[in-house]
Amino acid sequence: MHIVDGALSMPVVAASSVLAVGGMALGLRALNVDRVPAAAMLSAAFFVASLVHVPVGPTSVHLIMSGPAGLILGWAAFPALFVGLLLQTLFFGFGGLTVLGVNTLNIALPAVMVGVLARPFLMSGNLRRTAIVGGLASAGAITSTALLVALDLWLSSQAFWAAAQVILVSHISIMVIEGAIGAALVSFLRQVKPELLMAPLRATADRKTRV
Amino acid sequence: MSSFTLQHLPALEARAPTEEGIVQRLDPRMRLVASFGFALFVVSLPNIAGLMLALSLALVTGWAARLPLLITARRVLLVDAFLIFLLLMLPFTTPLAGPSDHMLTLWGQPASWSGLWHALRIVLTSNAVVLMMLALVGTLPAQGLVQALAALHMPSHLVQILALSLRYIDIIREEYARLRTAMKMRAFQLRRSWHSYRCLGYLLAMLLVRSLERSERVLAAMRCRGYDGRFPVNQPGRLSRLDWSFAAGLTATCGLIALLAFEPDLRWLAEVH
Structure with missing residues (x-):
């Protein structure tokens, strides 16, 4: 999942970086002053979630939870997930420095998209439907991320095609796990803190009077 | 900070x-x-x-x-x-x-x-x-990173998100550890099972709820100290x-x-x- 420096071709890196900067600009503009601490705190929470390792087969994978991030944060998922990736890169050495934009785009864009697509269906219908929509959104975000990674590799060099296929196949288990966890997460939020799911961060601020 | x-x-x-x-x-x-x-x-x-x-x-x-x-x-x-x-x-x-x-x-x-x-x-x-x-x-301290990025003109809201998440990652991780301990006390073990995944989903959802509530308290405290969207970061000196x-x-x-x-x-x- 973490693309490293030196694997992708310059046009792919440049185009992705430009798109990632655009996404971040949109995300930052969607945040009003009152929601900056909330975005930061949720960013930290998603970072902590990404430190959780879940056993799969003989090994373990770490969670990404980009689907729930997109559902909760909307476009603000771009800056929030970027901060997480930046910290992982700078301090753990995961992912590359020049491909930070690529990795941000690959994770945050699917998050925002599933957020936009799935949010209208979360609060209507029964709880079971909420769980199914949440699960599909979480699994869908991971699937799209894996597809984008494969696409980047394939666009960079035809020789990566086999590696791209391995990446797609190896992500099937992560899709299932993220889907299951996402379903539970979203149905819990609907019962306990529905505001988190109603609209991306902005709406809560509108409801509150400015101090 | x-x-x-x-x-x-x-x-x-x-x-x-x-x-x-x-x-x-x-x-x-x-x-x-x-x-x-x-x-x-x-x-x-x-x-x-x-x-x-x-x-x-x-x-x-x-x-x-x-x-x-x-x-x-x-x-x-x-x-x-x-x-x-x-x-x-x-x-x-x-x-x-x-x-x-x-x-x-x-x-x-x-x-x-x-x-x-x-x-x-x-x-x-x-x-x-x-x-x-x-x-x-x-090898940079967290403050150094935040200061440097602010001085290099990273957008202010992004600097704030970075600074606050750096500050709170550790606290939220402790929150996570507390919730995990509580589950362990109830005999929860993380396995390869749907039950495990569902419990983990609830745990992470609870973590998000607590994080959001904490952010509201933090915002109120910041407001008390005159926060108006600007976040003062020390200007670094000359090279x-x-x-x-x-x-x-x-x-x-x-x-x-x-x-x-x-x-x-x-x-x-x-x-x-």
Whole structure:
């Protein structure tokens, strides 16, 4: 999942970086002053979630939870997930420095998209439907991320095609796990803190009077 | 901001070198810009010889930063583990450039030298960049990183998100640990089961709820202290003579490496592509 420096071709890196900067600009503009601490705190929470390792087969994978991030944060998922990736890169050495934009785009864009697509269906219908929509959104975000990674590799060099296929196949288990966890997460939020799911961060601020 | 540094993160507890090298005396801005510039330089190097030299330069910088050997090695190897299958597959998936490109045949699949060199280039590139980054930026205190990014004109809201999440990651991780302990007390074990995944989903949802509620309290406290969207970050001082000498030294060394890597008369050094 973490693309490293030196694997992708310059046009792919440049185009992705430009798109990632655009996404971040949109995300930052969607945040009003009152929601900056909330975005930061949720960013930290998603970072902590990404430190959780879940056993799969003989090994373990770490969670990404980009689907729930997109559902909760909307476009603000771009800056929030970027901060997480930046910290992982700078301090753990995961992912590359020049491909930070690529990795941000690959994770945050699917998050925002599933957020936009799935949010209208979360609060209507029964709880079971909420769980199914949440699960599909979480699994869908991971699937799209894996597809984008494969696409980047394939666009960079035809020789990566086999590696791209391995990446797609190896992500099937992560899709299932993220889907299951996402379903539970979203149905819990609907019962306990529905505001988190109603609209991306902005709406809560509108409801509150400015101090 | 408090004196919190990233060293407090669990996975990083032993990250901070006990002794400080010369790198730790450099300005955070210089360290950020240098490691980014070095990364751009390395990804544009055309051949193995140049990359080996770049990796050596990163190793020297790591030594100058007194990076702890074992932890750094583990971290770099972890990154390499991601690359292993790429390394193994590339020779087989790169079409042969000619008969002389044939390395060996395994299970009827021909492997090419050019694919092997390609894989090696990727490994050298990523290792050089990661090492330089761990040496220059990984040794920064959290405040230094925030100050440097603010001084380098990162958008203010992004700086605030970064500063606040750096501050709260540790606290939220403790919250997570408390919830996990509570589940453990109720005999929960993380297994490969739907039950485990559902419980983990509830746990993470609870973590998000608590984080949001904490953010409301933090916002109220910040408001009390006059927060109006601006977030004062200390302005760093002028760059010192040491910073400029470091920049000059790094640029000169990189220039020398580029000369060796791109100079046609020295191609014998770089015969392998």
